[in-house]
Amino acid sequence: MTDQPTIDAPKDGTKEASLVKALNDKGKTLKQLSDLLSWQPHTVRAALTRLRKRGYIIDRTKKTETSAARFKLRGDKT
Numbered sequence: 001m002t003d004q005p006t007i008d009a010p011k012d013g014t015k016e017a018s019l020v021k022a023l024n025d026k027g028k029t030l031k032q033l034s035d036l037l038s039w040q041p042h043t044v045r046a047a048l049t050r051l052r053k054r055g056y057i058i059d060r061t062k063k064t065e066t067s068a069a070r071f072k073l074r075g076d077k078t
Helices: 015-024 030-037 041-053
Strands: 057-061 070-075
Touching (some): 015 030, 015 041, 015 070, 030 041
């Protein structure tokens, strides 16, 4: 047995799985994630919160004058 919690991966083919895949790349902005998933921005933020509660570590780069904030998975597990 290990002390590390396990993370239930999203089911293949779901929008949540698409979200995790998108966050594994270079990261995406909220608008890019919203467009990719055909979700409203508040729905994307809620999905990110659910992933965090399940143990995913999601980094957010700060917004600058020339670019929007980006979200990226640090890793699959805590």
